[in-house]
Amino acid sequence: MSWIDFSEFQVIPSIRRLGDLEIALNSDAQVILLTEAHIANLQELVKLVHAKDKKALVNLELLGGFGKDHVGMKLLKNYYHVDGVMSTDSGKLGMAKQCGLVTFQRFFLHDSRSFETALKIIECSRVDGAELLPAIMALDCYQTLTAVAKIPLLAGGFIRDREMMEKIKRCGFKGLTVSDKSLWYSNF
Numbered sequence: 001m002s003w004i005d006f007s008e009f010q011v012i013p014s015i016r017r018l019g020d021l022e023i024a025l026n027s028d029a030q031v032i033l034l035t036e037a038h039i040a041n042l043q044e045l046v047k048l049v050h051a052k053d054k055k056a057l058v059n060l061e062l063l064g065g066f067g068k069d070h071v072g073m074k075l076l077k078n079y080y081h082v083d084g085v086m087s088t089d090s091g092k093l094g095m096a097k098q099c100g101l102v103t104f105q106r107f108f109l110h111d112s113r114s115f116e117t118a119l120k121i122i123e124c125s126r127v128d129g130a131e132l133l134p135a136i137m138a139l140d141c142y143q144t145l146t147a148v149a150k151i152p153l154l155a156g157g158f159i160r161d162r163e164m165m166e167k168i169k170r171c172g173f174k175g176l177t178v179s180d181k182s183l184w185y186s187n188f
Contacts, residue, residue, distance in 0.1 A: 042058070060089065070099070129153070
């Protein structure tokens with residue numbers, strides 16, 4: 001995954017309101033997660049992101065009006081020019097990877113079973129990175145995760161202040177996804 005420099009901690013803005021895209025485009029972020037995109041606006045949004053020399057990710061579960069099959073993944077890559085995808089679905093991520101998209105698997109850590117499943121998948125994963133949610137649980141599980149992870153780990157969800165961002169960075173995560181636009185500037 002050469003286009004994200006994980007030697008530096010990455011703050012990845014998650015765009016939930018299109019009106020906030022301009023703020024993210026003017027931030028130091030290398031990557032922007034287009035959380036609330038749909039097929040009618042995706043091509044234009046990706047053009048805006050690329051015009052600022054940034055990379056565009058989409059969340060497959062939240063991408064409106066989109067068929068999430070092999071043809072759809074080819075469309076994301078070749079027609080919409082998306083750089084990468086996030087999803088909880090390993091099968092969809094496998095199709096996306098075959099089409100040349102960078103892939104991040106999302107894991108919701110809501111109980112011990114979900115954590116055990118995440119560990120098993122991360123240990124043998126072929127994705128380019130993983131996002132663990134919510135961030136407070138990701139922090140608690142980080143040491144165990146790094147014992148098996150060979151991919152960059154991101155934290156996300158319920159990140160409300162710079163103190164939490166600093167904890168995530170100090171813990172060793174390679175980055176985070178955050179929707180609070182006041183946190184999109186990485187100088188913390």
